[in-house]
Amino acid sequence: MKFKKFILLIILLLTSGILFACSDKDTTSSGDSGEKVDAVELELYSWRPEDREAYEKFIEAFEAENPGIKINFQPFESTEYNTILTNSLVSGSGPDIVQLRPYSGTKSIADNGYLAPLDDVPGVMDIEESFLEAAKGSDGQVYGVPTTLNAGVIFYNKDIFEKYGLAAPETWEELLQVSEELKSNGITPIAQAGRAAYLLSMLHGVISPSAYGGNDYVDEILAGSTDLTDLKMMETLDRMEEIEQYLPEDFIALDDNDAQALFYAGEAAMYINGDYRLGTFEKNAPEMNIGIIPGLKGEGQNEPFVMNWVDGSFGVVEDSEHKEEALKFIEYMATKEFGQLFSDELNRLSAINGVEPKHELVKQVTKASEANTTPYLLLVYFGEGSPTTKTVFEDSLQGMYLGEITKEQVLEDAQKNVERVATEEE
Amino acid sequence: MSSHIKEKGYFQKRKLRKNMVHLFLLPAAVLYGVFQLYPLISAALNSFYSFNGFDRDQFIGLKNFIVLFTEEPYKGTFFNAFKHNWIYFFVTVFTQLVISLFLALIIHSKIKGKEIFKSIFFLPKLLSVIVIGFLFSLVLNPTRGALNNLLEAIGLEELTRPWLGSMDTALFSVIFVDSWASIGFSMLIFLAGLQAIESEIFEAAKIDGANWFTVLRKITIPMLGPSLLVMSVLVFIGSFETFEYVYAMQGSSGGPYYSTDVLTTFFYRLAFGTTDGGQSIGLGSAIAVILFIIIGLATTLMLLIFRRKDFER
Numbered sequence: 001m002k003f004k005k006f007i008l009l010i011i012l013l014l015t016s017g018i019l020f021a022c023s024d025k026d027t028t029s030s031g032d033s034g035e036k037v038d039a040v041e042l043e044l045y046s047w048r049p050e051d052r053e054a055y056e057k058f059i060e061a062f063e064a065e066n067p068g069i070k071i072n073f074q075p076f077e078s079t080e081y082n083t084i085l086t087n088s089l090v091s092g093s094g095p096d097i098v099q100l101r102p103y104s105g106t107k108s109i110a111d112n113g114y115l116a117p118l119d120d121v122p123g124v125m126d127i128e129e130s131f132l133e134a135a136k137g138s139d140g141q142v143y144g145v146p147t148t149l150n151a152g153v154i155f156y157n158k159d160i161f162e163k164y165g166l167a168a169p170e171t172w173e174e175l176l177q178v179s180e181e182l183k184s185n186g187i188t189p190i191a192q193a194g195r196a197a198y199l200l201s202m203l204h205g206v207i208s209p210s211a212y213g214g215n216d217y218v219d220e221i222l223a224g225s226t227d228l229t230d231l232k233m234m235e236t237l238d239r240m241e242e243i244e245q246y247l248p249e250d251f252i253a254l255d256d257n258d259a260q261a262l263f264y265a266g267e268a269a270m271y272i273n274g275d276y277r278l279g280t281f282e283k284n285a286p287e288m289n290i291g292i293i294p295g296l297k298g299e300g301q302n303e304p305f306v307m308n309w310v311d312g313s314f315g316v317v318e319d320s321e322h323k324e325e326a327l328k329f330i331e332y333m334a335t336k337e338f339g340q341l342f343s344d345e346l347n348r349l350s351a352i353n354g355v356e357p358k359h360e361l362v363k364q365v366t367k368a369s370e371a372n373t374t375p376y377l378l379l380v381y382f383g384e385g386s387p388t389t390k391t392v393f394e395d396s397l398q399g400m401y402l403g404e405i406t407k408e409q410v411l412e413d414a415q416k417n418v419e420r421v422a423t424e425e426e
Numbered sequence: 427m428s429s430h431i432k433e434k435g436y437f438q439k440r441k442l443r444k445n446m447v448h449l450f451l452l453p454a455a456v457l458y459g460v461f462q463l464y465p466l467i468s469a470a471l472n473s474f475y476s477f478n479g480f481d482r483d484q485f486i487g488l489k490n491f492i493v494l495f496t497e498e499p500y501k502g503t504f505f506n507a508f509k510h511n512w513i514y515f516f517v518t519v520f521t522q523l524v525i526s527l528f529l530a531l532i533i534h535s536k537i538k539g540k541e542i543f544k545s546i547f548f549l550p551k552l553l554s555v556i557v558i559g560f561l562f563s564l565v566l567n568p569t570r571g572a573l574n575n576l577l578e579a580i581g582l583e584e585l586t587r588p589w590l591g592s593m594d595t596a597l598f599s600v601i602f603v604d605s606w607a608s609i610g611f612s613m614l615i616f617l618a619g620l621q622a623i624e625s626e627i628f629e630a631a632k633i634d635g636a637n638w639f640t641v642l643r644k645i646t647i648p649m650l651g652p653s654l655l656v657m658s659v660l661v662f663i664g665s666f667e668t669f670e671y672v673y674a675m676q677g678s679s680g681g682p683y684y685s686t687d688v689l690t691t692f693f694y695r696l697a698f699g700t701t702d703g704g705q706s707i708g709l710g711s712a713i714a715v716i717l718f719i720i721i722g723l724a725t726t727l728m729l730l731i732f733r734r735k736d737f738e739r
Contacts, residue, residue: 047701078701079701081701082698082699082701082703082705083479083698083699086479086480086705089480090479090480101701101702101703104703105702105703108478108480108703109480112480112481114480194591194682195590195591195676195677195681195682196677196679196681197679197681198702248569249568249569250568250569250587250588250591251591252588252591252592252682253567253568253588253589253590253591253592253682254567254568254569254591255563258567258569258570262569379702383702383703384703385704386478386696386699386703386704386705386706386709387499387695387696387704388700388702388703388704390702391679391700391702391704392499395679395681395683395684396683398681398682398683399683399684402592402593402682402683404593404683413499416498416499417499420497420498420499
């Protein structure tokens with residue numbers, strides 16, 4: 001008898017656990033002086049655990065004006081995020097508001113009907129068209145509010161440049177001259193890592209627009225009148241080869257952290273990556289005197305090409321039970337007020353019109369982007385397929401630096417993948 | 427009469443109790459079903475579909491398998507990874523099995539402090555793979571790594587190299603780390619096998635004048651048969667399922683330039699994509715199915731061969 005009771009108890013415990021897990025958590029009571037207001041609780045998924053503090057501030061500002069809505073910021077590890085998002089959307093178990101990967105990332109989710117179109121949300125259509133491109137579905141509708149614009153830039157150590165009497169380079173030739181000068185003084189010119197292949201396509205993206213002629217070549221590619229095996233593209237790989245002598249020894253074995261350490265320690269004078277590293281530097285090496293070269297000028301140009309891409313956007317899940325409330329938050333994210341707060345808190349470029357960044361360097365990059373922006377070609381236009389052409393390209397760059405394949409093969413492999421992806425989508 | 431009824435009641439109770447036993451298996455069966463059986467069957471099903479993670483809409487038969495074996499870049503990547511799995515196996519047999527057998531023999535030979543050595547060799551097995559991967563990434567770092575620094579300090583500068591960043595050494599470095607961590611486990615298995623051999627046999631051999639090598643060849647190894655079989659099968663399965671160390675040290679791309687790519691990392695990239703996208707669960711599942719077949723076939727074959735040998739003896 002005792003035995004049966006024991007079993008019963010176990011079963012009871014197990015089922016109560018399940019019941020508890022299934023219980024409705026959507027509405028919670030809030031309100032100060034005992035007055036009960038039923039607030040709608042929304043789940044917001046993001047891949048930026050490191051931005052939690054800032055997001056909590058944004059949410060606080062929003063909740064102050066919308067007392068009926070509570071937002072729960074749920075960040076996940078960036079590398080796990082795509083899988084978590086896909087699974088929770090398919091199972092219908094998760095979020096109301098989701099951070100969306102730009103371009104093909106948004107498209108694939110929107111095309112499967114998981115997102116609510118945002119064209120009618122006030123303020124959304126005022127965002128610059130090229131930024132909205134990152135958040136559109138194949139049907140041309142907007143499914144996300146882009147928050148940040150990224151820029152691939154060259155960070156440099158101002159003290160080192162001053163010590164050797166060097167000016168920040170503005171063209172490819174000047175970059176080589178400066179690098180040569182630094183190298184002859186025993187300083188590694190560029191702290192570059194190559195163990196994670198995406199860092200190589202970042203380097204390529206920053207130094208190549210002035211070689212292929214910026215947006216004209218991009219337009220030609222989009223029109224289909226040329227492809228990745230174009231001579232202009234070959235010129236960009238010539239540059240990649242030329243710059244190798246100014247990268248750290250064995251850089252293919254280095255992590256981004258190693259590269260950053262070289263830069264912090266003053267062993268290397270420049271570091272190429274997204275402008276979002278500014279926050280990392282200010283946290284890890286606040287005393288460092290950092291300058292930014294937003295990009296390189298092409299021949300006869302007054303403004304450098306700044307390689308930009310939208311970092312991500314926020315969308316609303318179509319089947320969310322609280323779609324209306326979620327759309328309210330999206331509306332808030334499209335306001336200048338949010339854009340300003342975002343830029344001030346995170347020192348990032350806002351995608352919202354008319355936001356004036358507080359940080360001097362962010363201001364500089366924003367201004368340069370406005371003057372002459374060019375897309376991160378591989379990320380914006382070659383992010384589709386399995387594997388993506390961007391992945392094939394950057395892995396091949398590793399192969400090129402290791403002497404496994406030639407420049408020609410790098411471009412051929414990438415172009416072949418473009419053609420394969422086209423048939424994959426049919 | 428009454429005793430008969432009593433007996434009947436007793437048997438019923440016993441029967442009930444016997445049936446209750448099945449209830450205890452239920453939690454394990456549920457866990458096994460949810461975490462083993464269901465993924466296995468669903469992966470097998472997924473491999474016949476075009477599936478990008480959202481909609482498993484189109485049944486395409488064997489197309490995923492055909493694409494993997496005939497179309498670039500899949501074909502090249504697949505066979506490259508497959509080759510690395512074989513290298514992983516053959517190298518591990520030496521770095522893990524041979525060395526751990528050797529260690530087991532030494533410890534078994536009644537040296538002083540053998541318990542301490544046993545613990546020391548087994549210790550890495552207790553560490554998390556991620557911790558080991560991270561530590562060895564530091565040790566093998568080309569600029570600040572302890573290994574290169576050590577080589578420089580003892581005047582072997584020409585041996586320093588970017589261990590994890592070179593096509594020639596990256597895979598072997600990962601295998602070495604894996605073996606370093608796993609050696610203690612196989613050593614314990616061998617040690618248990620050695621302890622099961624009766625000491626009279628060794629003594630008899632000694633009296634007959636057999637030297638150390640003859641004893642090893644004629645007595646120790648044949649009598650360790652079962653342990654060797656278990657460990658070979660485990661090493662084979664481990665080499666084809668290997669993922670953690672490659673992932674922890676080189677990421678899912680199996681870099682540099684696919685030089686450490688194995689079937690599981692290839693599977694991971696296809697099934698889960700990268701942060702840039704590129705997900706194809708259908709193709710990924712096809713790799714999982716192939717992997718399952720390879721491991722299943724090879725393991726069965728090895729067991730059969732060993733069993734036949736057993737009979738001969």
